[in-house]
Amino acid sequence: MSATEQKGFVRHSISFKIFGIAVGLLLMMTVVTVFSSLNLHRVGLQLKLLSDYYIELDQRMGDMRAQTLREVIQIERVLHFRSAIQAGSEAEALALYKEAGNCEGPPMRAVYGKIRKAYPERAAQQLMAYRVARLCTDARLVVANQLVDAALLLPQVRNEPQQVARFTSIKAELVNIPLSRRKLNEYFEKYLTEIGNNDPGRLSVLQDQIDERRSEMNRRINAVSRELHAGTRDTSNNTEALEEKTQLLSWSVTLAACAFGLVVAFFITRNLVRPVRELLGLTQAIRSGNLDIHIEIKTGDEIGLLADSFNDMVEELRQKEQIKRMFGKYVDPRIVQGLLLDQKNFTEGGERRHMSVFFSDLQGFTTACEGLTPTGAVRMLNHYFSLMAQPIRDHRGIIDKYIGDSVMAFWGPPFSSATEHAAQACFAALEQQARIPEFQAMLPEVLGIRKNVPVIRVRMGIASGDVTIGSIGSEDVRSYTVIGDNVNLASRLEGANKYYGTQILISEETRCLAGDLIEVREIDAIRLVGKTESVRIYELLGRKDAADAAPKFKALREPYERGLQLFRDGQLNEADQAFDQCLQVCPTDGPAQLFKQRIAQRRAQSPDEPWDNVWTMSEK
DSSP states (O other), X not given: OOHHHHHXXXXXXXXXXXXXXXXXXXXXXXXXXHHHHHHHHHHHHHHHHIIIIIHHHHHHHHHHHHHHHHHHHHHHHHHHHOSOOOOOOHHHHHHHHHHTTTTOHHHHHHHHHHHHHHOOSHHHHHHHHHHHHHHHHHHHHHHHHHHHHHHHTSHHHHTOHHHHHHHHHHHHHHHHHHHHHHHHHHHHHHHHHHHTTTOHHHHHHHHHHHHHHHHHHHHHHHHHXXXXXXXXXXXXXXXXXXXXXXXXXXXXXXXXXXXXXXXXXHHHHHHHHHHHHHHHHHHHHHHTTOOOOOOOOOOSSHHHHHHHHHHHHHHXXXXXXXXXXXXXXXXXXXXXXXXXXXXXXXHSOEEEEEEEEEEEEETTHHHHHTTSOHHHHHHHHHHHHHXXXXXXXXXXXXXXXXXXXXXXXXXXXXTSOTTTHHHHHHHHHHHHHHHHHHHHHHHHHHHTXXXXXXXXXXXEEEEEEEEEEEEEEOSSOEEEEEESHHHHHHHHHHHHHHHHTOSEEEEHHHHHHHGXXXXXXEEEEEEXXXXXXXXXXXXXXXXXXXXXXXXXXXXXXHHXXXXXXXXXXXXXXXXXXXXHHHHHHOTTOHHHHHHHHHHHHHXXXXXXXXXXXXXXXXXX
C-alpha cells in the first residue's frame, strides 16, 4: 500500500474501516464455511450410516440373538418332557403373534399370560410359546433384510466398493439364516411327531440334529455381527478422518484471518489509540470520584462525537452527585440511590417484607428544653442525632425520620440481610446506649452552661416481623417508609420502658431472630390497645460476645426470670424472694420493683378475682 493510499484509508470513518475488516473476515469465513459444510455433510452421511444402519442392524441382530436364545430355551423345555404334547395350531400361534405387536413389553407379557390360561399343561405352554417366539424372530429377520437392502441403495454406500462388499456379505449371511431356521424347525417338528412312537434312539438322533442346526444358526448370526462391527469401526474411522480434515482447514483459515486482522488493526489503532487512551484515563478518574474533568474535542469523526457524549455524561453524573449530597442530608443515601437508579421500584406500589423497626426517645426532653434557648435546644438535638445516627448506619440500618427528639429506623431487605436485620438493630441500639455517656460529657460545651445540665436517658424499642414498605404520601410529597402492626409494636415498646424502668425492650420475634448473638431477659407479656393476643417482651442486656457480659447478665437474669415464672404460677412468696435477689444485684432494677408491686396487688385481691398475667397497655 502506497503512502497516498494509506493516508486515504486513514481518513475514512471508523465505521467504514470496521466494515471493511468485517467484509474481509466474512469472505474468509465464508470460504471456511463452504468447505466445512461440504465435509460436515460427508460426516453427517457417515454418521447417518452408522446410526440408521450399522448400529440399527447390530441392535436388530442382538434382538434376534436374544429371541433365538428364547426359542432355544423353549425347545429345551419341550425336549425335557419327552411325552406327547397337545398344543394349538400354527394358525393360533400366528393370531397370538399379531396380538404381541413388536414382541416386547406389556403386549408380549399379555400374550404369555394368555398362553398360560389357554394351555394348562406345562409342555403345551412351552410349545406354543416357542411357536410365537419363532414368528417374532422371523419378523426381526425380515426387518434386518429390509435395512440391508435400503443401505445398498444409499449413494455413500454405492460410491464406496468396500461398503458395497460388506453389505453384500451381510446380505448373504442373512439369506442363509432362514434356511438354518427352517431346518431347525423341521427337525423339531419331527421330534414332536416321534415322541408318541416311544423310540429313544430316534429321538436322540433328532435331538443331535436339532443341536447342530441351532449351532449353525448361531454361527451365521455371529458372522453378521462381526461384519457389522467391522463396518462400524471403518465408518467411525472415516468420520474421524473427515473431522480432522475439517478442523485443519478451519484452523488454517482462522490463522490467516487473524494475521489479516492484525495487519489492518495496526493501521487503525495507530490513529485511534491516543484519543481512546485519553478517554480511558478520564474514565478511571471518574471511577475514583473525580468529576471535575472535561475533554477538548479536536476531531469531527466518531471519536469527537464520543468525546462530546462523554462530556455530557460527566455533567449528568456531576448533577446526580450534587443531588445525592444534598438529599442525603434529609433522606438516607441508599434510598436516594434507589430513587435515582431504580425509580419505578422505589416509587410505585408497596410490598410486604420481614423487617426490624426501631424507635427511640429522649426521656424528659420537654422538661429539659424549658431551661434552654431555641438555639440551644436545636444544637443539643443536632449533636444527639449525629451521635445516634452513626451506629444505625454502621449496622446497615435506614433512618426513617426524626420526630422531635425521637428516632425511627428500620432494617431489612434490600438494605440489610434478611437473616441478620434483628441482630443488627440490637447491636445499633446497644452502641447508641454506649454513646450516651459521651453525649452527656459533651452537653456543657454544646449548650454553653455549667449548671443544671440535663441528664440524658434514652428509651428504645425494637420489633421484628412483617411490615408494608413503600413510597407513601401525596402526589407531591412522599416518604419511603414502613407501616404496620410491628411498627406500632416497636413504638409501644419504646414507651413501655417508662413503665418498666428499662432502656431497651425488644419483641419476642426480635429475640428469636437475633438468637445467640444477644443477651436478654424476659420482662413480661403485654397486650396492645385494640388487640386480643398477647406478646412477650424482653429487655436487651448486651451482646453475647461482650468480655464481661456472662457473669453480670446471668446474675440479673436468672433470679428475675425465675421470679417471673413463679409469679405466673401463683407462688407469690417464692416470687417475692426471687425479685429480692434481683434487687440485691441491682437495687434500681425497675422490672423487679414493678413485680414486687404486682405481688402486693395480687395479695390484696380476692382469690376469685381473675388475673391473666398479661399487662394491657392503656396508652397508644
